[in-house]
Structures are given as structure tokens and as C-alpha cells.
Amino acid sequence: MNGVPRFLWLPAALAWLLVAVPVVGLLLRVDLSNFFALVTSDAALAALWLSLKTGLATMVCCLVLGGPLAIVLARSHLPGLPFIRSVVLLPLVLPPVVGGLTLLFLLGRTGPVGGFLYDEFGITVPFSTTAVVLAQTFVAMPFLVVSLEGSLRTAGERYEAVAATLGASPVTTLWRVTIPVVLPGLLSGSVLAFARALGEFGATITFAGSLQGTTRTLPLLIYLQSQDDIDGAVAMSLVLVVIAILVIVVTRTRDVR
Amino acid sequence: MxxxxxxxxxxxxxxxxxxxxxxxxxxxxxxxxxxxxxxxxxxxxxxxxxxxxxxxxxxxxxxxxxxxxxxxxxxxxxxxxxxxxxxxxxxxxxxxxxxxxxxxxxxxxxxxxxxxxxxxxxxxxxxxxxxxxxxxxxxxxxxxxxxxxxxxxxxxxxxxxxxxxxxxxxxxxxxxxxxxxxxxxxxxxxxxxxxxxxxxxxxxxxxxxxxxxxxxxxxxxxxxxxxxxxxxxxAGLDLVPGRSSAEGLVTGEGTVVVGTHPEPVEQGEPAVALFAPASVSVFRDKPGGSPRTALPVRLAAMEPHGELVRLRAAPLDGGPGWVEGLAADVTPAAVAELGVEPGDDVWFAVKAAEVTVHPAGR
Structure with missing residues (x-):
């Protein structure tokens, strides 16, 4: 540790405090006597349940769609791969509200795809729980793809080449070698995507609205309550903080091992 | 197969x-x-x-x-x-x-x-x-x-x-x-x-x-x-084919090359003895002394080899053919001291510690 120049210590400490102090402030602000009642109100429980449900559904969508995408990005030799990869990363830098708007234009009743779905099948996507999952998948997918593609590139193709010389077909190799070898990256990527979905606000409120029990997830409820019932908002924020810390503990301990 | x-x-x-x-x-x-x-x-x-x-x-x-x-x-x-x-x-x-x-x-x-x-x-x-x-x-x-x-x-x-x-x-x-x-x-x-x-x-x-x-x-x-x-x-190595023995290796006609076995090899199994030309000493008369292998050969050629001189062996009349091509690297001073030239009969000697015997062939 002797190698760290001394002038870096002050900004480093400030950076850490900038993250840590507000969280501690939140803890101090919590109304402990009413905490249990606040987080078990009907609205809170409905939001919590919806958040967990859509978060898990988002994680599954990310795995089923983002997993194959990561493998294609890491292993194929498609022309224009850098372009495809930049598009995947777009939701990381795009304001989520803009993401929600683009989904609304695409899948709204007057949009090109949404209009077709409504006219042919009578399906309306926006302002439904499906819309929540779509919005969350839009913002959370890059986390899984980036994490998994990194693991795939680190592992390299050596094990897959060995498996092929041992007579394993590409499909056998995928299930018995590639996926087990990158399993840690796959798990931490999934947990990160889940955590990102849990915190999603902008894309959800633009594309799915805020209907209790259907589209009002925990962050939406917190924002709504912070307008008039600050104690309730703080209590539910604490719930999210605890979940976030759990996620970090789970992914970090895996990385360290 | x-x-x-x-x-x-x-x-x-x-x-x-x-x-x-x-x-x-x-x-x-x-x-x-x-x-x-x-x-x-x-x-x-x-x-x-x-x-x-x-x-x-x-x-x-x-x-x-x-x-x-x-x-x-x-x-x-x-x-x-x-x-x-x-x-x-x-x-x-x-x-x-x-x-x-x-x-x-x-x-x-x-x-x-x-x-x-x-x-x-x-x-x-x-x-x-x-x-x-x-x-x-x-x-x-x-x-x-x-x-x-x-x-x-x-x-x-x-x-x-x-x-x-x-x-x-x-x-x-x-x-x-x-x-x-x-x-x-x-x-x-x-x-x-x-x-x-x-x-x-x-x-x-x-x-x-x-x-x-x-x-x-x-x-x-x-x-x-x-x-x-x-x-x-x-390559540039001296290589003697034969069969593994307790002392090292025995050639087809019974010459013993004394050496060590770095790898397990059964006695009587086909083997080769390897040594570097630089570890070979050259004598006019049969040398004695510490356990070593001395092979009588006819000097076939002398050629410069870096700062050394490489002496090439040929078989003696009626002697075993496998000595053909064995090399000894010696200093120019040693060559001068020996006073040998191609066609002379000399002894190639190598210490047991310089010879390794390895399984080889079928």
C-alpha cells in the first residue's frame, strides 16, 4: 500500500463518504416505532411483491435472451460485431425515461408493433405488468450481457477446443463445458440484472405507468409517497437498501472465492 | 490402428x-x-x-x-x-x-x-x-x-x-x-x-x-x-544404441557404455546412451582411472566447431559400426598436444556421470 500517492487519499475519502453518508442518514431518519406498520401496509406489500415478481421475471428474460446474445458476442465472428455490442450497451448510458418512451412509441397502440398486436390479437402492452418486465429487461439486460461476455472471453475457447477433440458436439460442449466454466459470471450477472430491475424507475413509469398491484413497483411507490408521507418512503427505501446490500454480499463473496 | x-x-x-x-x-x-x-x-x-x-x-x-x-x-x-x-x-x-x-x-x-x-x-x-x-x-x-x-x-x-x-x-x-x-x-x-x-x-x-x-x-x-x-x-549429440544394463548400456556386440538411468528402464530393454561431444576426452593410448567408457575408434575428420575442434570417429577395421559419426569436441591446444590427424587410431573416453541411458525404439 506504500505505492498510493498521498494526494489521492482526500478525494478517495470524499468519494466513499459521498456514498456512505446518505445511506447512514437514511438509517437515522427511519421512524423505527412505525417501521413495521409502514412496510406492511397494503400498498407497500403490493409494491414489494410486484417488484420481486417482475424482478425475477426480468432476470429470467435476461438469461434466456441475454445469455445467447453474450455467447454470440464472445464467440462468433460476425461482421459488425463492435456495432452490435455498442447497441447492447446503449441502455447503460441512455436515460431510462428515454428508454421507456422508445418502448411506448414502439409498442403503444398507435406504434408500429403495438398497433399490429392490438389489431390482430387485441393485446395491449403498455400499462401492464408485462410492460414493467419489458422496461426492466431493457435497462437490466446489458448488465448480464457485459458480465457474461467478460467471463466467456476470460475463459477463452481452450476448454471448448479440448472438449471437441474429446468427441463432444457443439451442443454437448455448451452444456457440459462452456456454461459450467462461466457459471460464476452467469450468476453474478443475473444477480446484477435482478438488482438493476428492482431499482428501475424512469422506464417503468413512462412505459407502464403507476397502477397499484399492476405496475406500481417499489421505487414508484417510494417516489409517490415521498410527496406527502415521507416516513413511509424512508421505511421502504430502507427495504431496498437492505436488498441491495444482500445482492452485493452475494456477488462479492463469489468473486473473492 | x-x-x-x-x-x-x-x-x-x-x-x-x-x-x-x-x-x-x-x-x-x-x-x-x-x-x-x-x-x-x-x-x-x-x-x-x-x-x-x-x-x-x-x-x-x-x-x-x-x-x-x-x-x-x-x-x-x-x-x-x-x-x-x-x-x-x-x-x-x-x-x-x-x-x-x-x-x-x-x-x-x-x-x-x-x-x-x-x-x-x-x-x-x-x-x-x-x-x-x-x-x-x-x-x-x-x-x-x-x-x-x-x-x-x-x-x-x-x-x-x-x-x-x-x-x-x-x-x-x-x-x-x-x-x-x-x-x-x-x-x-x-x-x-x-x-x-x-x-x-x-x-x-x-x-x-x-x-x-x-x-x-x-x-x-x-x-x-x-x-x-x-x-x-x-541434435549434435553422441548416441549409442543398445540394450539397457545395470551399469548403463550394452551394445549389440557387447561393449559396455557406463551411465545413469534418469528414467526407469528395464534391463535388456532397447535403449540409447546419450552424451555431449564436449564431454568426450581423446587419448592416444587406452585411458584408465575413474569409471569411464573408452571406445577405440579411427579418426575420420577434424572440423572447426566454434572455439573447439570437432573430431569425428569412424570404425576400426573389424570394429563395431555404430561408432561411425561419434563426435568429440576438444580445444585446439589439446589437438596440438595429441598430435593426431585423420586416419590415426585413438580412444574416445567419456565419464559415467556424463552419459544418460534412455529407453528407445521397439
């Missing part, structure tokens, strides 16, 4: 490989060459990892590669063992070995039985339950050998299989590989830059330089009478 006939060209960037090579059924051929000679590229083409730009690869009557055919890697039945064991990190040693039999359609139990048998064969039965992270380099390479052979390949490719091992671990793994390759009779191509690997494992040597075959011949011929510059540089 399958015959390999390959006549391939591979272009990778500015590098061009153009090689014609056959390996007879059950034969072990060593592919020697400096870095960048194209050895690994050739193995890659045979294994199916690279598509040749021209030519044909035929193994046991099956065309693996031609302008119109490209059998995928997993259907070639070509095993590959490289420097790194590359055991699957998530599987135990036993499951690593069982991977091949299982992938090629064997049931779980049958695959495990095959794997157990191969672990026994490479003296690694005790390691069956261990993960690769718990194995030493030598142990991992044992398991990798078992894994490659458990698939019953028609062709076994060994890509510098000892290059990443500790010096101490190499002799044991090398003699193990020799034993199992001979026992299975699998057609084998071994890439190496170590002459000893070729001596111990191979029947025949093919020397590759800049993507072309520059020399081919039996191991003894190439190492004692190298014709290519590369072979001369890496």
Missing part, C-alpha cells in the same frame, strides 16, 4: 505451411522444429481447429479434410494433448476422463468404468475424486493423458506435452506416455523441441523449418547424422 496421410497447405497471415507427411499405423513420429516452424499449425490442421487452404488429410481411410470435405473436430477421433493439461475445472479427475466416453454416446456407468481403468493405467487412481485445482502439474498431465486416450482416438497429437512441467516431473511423465502409447498402439505425432522426447518416444523424426519438411528419417539417423541445419543444432 490407422494410417495418417496428410498433404496440406495452410496460410495464416504471412505464414505459409506446406507439408506432406505420412504416419504408419501404430507409428510414433516426432515433429521437430524451431519456434514458428509451423508445428502447432500442422497439429491444428490435423485436429480440425484450422481449415487447410489446400490439400487432403486421410486418417485410416476416412477423408478428414479436402477441398470438399471438412469433418468437424468432434467427429475426427483425433486426440490432442497440449502443454497445459486443460482439465475442465468444474469436474473431478474421474469425470474429466469420463467426459470423452460420455460425449461419444456411452452411458454414465460405462464411461466411469472406462475412466477408472484409464486412471489406473496412468497410476492416478488415487486422484479420481480430486478437482484440477488440487492437482500438481505432473498429476494433471497424467489425468490429461488418460482423458485423451479414454476416447480411443485413431490419431494422438502431442503438442510439447512436457514443456510446462517441472524438470523433475518430466522423466516420469515421459516414460508413462511411452508406455501407454506403445501399449495402445495408437498412431501418434509428437511435437517437441527436446531431442530426448524424440529419442524416448519416437520411431521416426520429421524436421520442419519455415513451414516445410526439411528432413525425415529414423530417430537414430537424424540425431547422429543430421542433414538439416536445425537438426544439427539441436
Amino acid at each position: 490407422s494410417r495418417l496421410a496428410a498433404d496440406v497447405g495452410v496460410v495464416r497471415g504471412s505464414f505459409e505451411l506446406d507439408v506432406s507427411l505420412t504416419v504408419e499405423p501404430g507409428e510414433v513420429v516426432a515433429l521437430l522444429g524451431s519456434n514458428g516452424a509451423g508445428k502447432s499449425t500442422l497439429l491444428g490442421a490435423l485436429a480440425g481447429l484450422y481449415r487447410p487452404t489446400r490439400g487432403e488429410i486421410v486418417l485410416g481411410g476416412r477423408t478428414l479434410s479436402s477441398p470438399s470435405v471438412a469433418v468437424p473436430v468432434h467427429r475426427r477421433r483425433v486426440g490432442l494433448l497440449s502443454q497445459q493439461a486443460l482439465l475442465f475445472p468444474h469436474l473431478t479427475a474421474l469425470d474429466n476422463v469420463a467426459f470423452g466416453p460420455r460425449s461419444t454416446g456411452g452411458g454414465r456407468r460405462a464411461a466411469r468404468e472406462t475412466a477408472q481403468r484409464w486412471l489406473d493405467e496412468v497410476d492416478a487412481a488415487a486422484l479420481a475424486g480430486r478437482r484440477p485445482a488440487q492437482l500438481s502439474g505432473g498429476q494433471a498431465q497424467r489425468v490429461a493423458i488418460a482423458r485423451a486416450l479414454a476416447c480411443d482416438p485413431e490419431l494422438l497429437l502431442l503438442d510439447e506435452p512436457f514443456a510446462a512441467l517441472d524438470v523433475d516431473a518430466t522423466p516420469a511423465i515421459r516414460s508413462l506416455l511411452r508406455r501407454v502409447v506403445r501399449a495402445t498402439g495408437v498412431t501418434t505425432l509428437v511435437v517437441t523441441h527436446d531431442v530426448l522426447d524424440a529419442v524416448v518416444l519416437a520411431d521416426r523424426i520429421v524436421v520442419l523449418d519455415a513451414g516445410r519438411v526439411v528432413e525425415t528419417g529414423t530417430t537414430t539417423d537424424v540425431l547422429t547424422r543430421p542433414r538439416s541445419a536445425f537438426a544439427a543444432r539441436i
